[in-house]
Amino acid sequence: MLKHLRKKTIIILLTVFIVVSGIFGLPIIYSLSDHLSATTRVDANILIVEGWLPPYAIEMAYHEFMNKGYNQIITTGIGLISHEYYMVAMNGYLIFYPQRENLSDNNISVHKIEVDAFSELGGENASRFNIFIDDSLVGNFQAEKKKRKYSVSWKGNLTTIDSIMVQFINDGIGEYGDRNLYIKGITIDQKIKIPYQKNSEYDIGTLDGTRRITNNFASYAELARNRLISLGIDSSIIKAIESKRVKINKTLTSALAFRDWLKTTDLKVKGINIVSMGTHARRTWMTYNKILDKKYDIGVISLPDYNAHTPRSYKVLKTIRETIRIVYYWFILIPY
Structure with missing residues (x-):
């Protein structure tokens, strides 16, 4: 009898803990998600587009470039592996x-x-x-x-x-x-x-060749560049900066490749806006700001993550994962 009562008490306490966590924890997580996904533009002449973005986001980046008076568009991304889909x-x-x-x-x-x-x-x-x-x-x-x-x-x-x-x-x-x-x-x-x-x-769209992409790319940077060219941007003002293929720290690797390229060009930088997506945007902004040693005004444009419209658990888990990654990046960026 005592054992049964103890078990019932534990179940009740766990239930109360879960309910209370939901009541007080979810608003904090949603507020954090909004913070990580915030867009903050600066007056810029360079637009960086992360190459891993899905095509609908690349199309949004195209409209950003065409409507905001940028001079140069940069696509970044690691090298592809042959078995990817x-x-x-x-x-x-x-x-x-x-x-x-x-x-x-x-x-x-x-x-x-x-x-x-x-x-x-x-x-x-x-x-x-x-x-x-x-x-x-x-x-x-x-x-x-x-x-x-x-x-x-x-x-x-x-x-x-x-x-x-x-x-x-x-x-x-x-x-x-x-x-x-x-x-x-x-x-x-x-x-x-x-x-x-x-x-x-x-x-x-239709089989007419007007928006045809040749899949001869070897990196996400080249893939994004091809897609932007297919939308109508002049190829001479799009630069694909490929970074080495890595399994972790992909954002850091892309930022380092951009920094190294920037040292070799005579491009005048007034400001930089980076196109990212969802909660990943804050980590992207933090990484580039640190790697470029705060030499330039850097903004971030967070495009909608349509997967966030799936069950509420997706948004919660995505926010928690991204928060952990930001803490991790904060430590690995200390030497830079």
């Missing part, structure tokens, strides 16, 4: 061009063509895509959140194929989050592998 973030076509010299039928009458992909969201909010071989629709799929291959059968001579296209057809943003499709590459007959890097183009 390509984010198809807007309706359009990811077009693969198989190298014909690598194609061989080997007396196979029916070929198996696979697309390695996954969806950012699952269930009714999952990404959908079509597969075309040249101009022929050969498959329609709903992607899962789990990485896997989606296959179609095709009868014909491989050497006659000009292109294999994956069409993303249901892009959307809402309370459910940001619906994106991720693609790694194509495999033919389980032998011929065609990765997206250096073998594909992304035609945003």
Whole structure:
């Protein structure tokens, strides 16, 4: 009886603790989230765009550059690793061009063509895509959140194929989050592998080439630069500054690469605004301010993180994680 009463008391106390923590803790976390996500512009002639930003954010950065009178736009980001997936973030076509010299039928009458992909969201909010071989629709799929291959059968001579296209057809943003499709590459007959890097183009919207990005980039900096050029910015005023590939301290690594580049240029700096996203913005501003030794006026533009519209727990966890990272960065920035 006493043991049962003690157990019941512990459960009641834990319940009270959770409720009280929610009542007093959540307002603090939400206030902290607003602080970390605050936008503070300065009078600037240089706009830095973090290359990891999703395409909708890159498009917002484009409008910022066009409307605010900047002279130079800089994209930053670490080098890519070959096994990463390509984010198809807007309706359009990811077009693969198989190298014909690598194609061989080997007396196979029916070929198996696979697309390695996954969806950012699952269930009714999952990404959908079509597969075309040249101009022929050969498959329609709903992607899962789990990485896997989606296959179609095709009868014909491989050497006659000009292109294999994956069409993303249901892009959307809402309370459910940001619906994106991720693609790694194509495999033919389980032998011929065609990765997206250096073998594909992304035609945003309709298949007309007006907003086509060639995927020949080797870093997030180059990826962002390509996307900004596709939106209409003159390539001569966009500089991609690639930093070394690292698993941690990516923001610091990008800031150091920008500082080193700045030492080699005769660009006159009036001020710098940095385009970031969500709660990450404060850490970006703190890092660049420290690395550049407060020599310049530096502002930050925090774009909306549409994943924050997903369940409340996402915003709470994201804020807590980012707060921990800021404390960590405060220590690692001491030597600079």
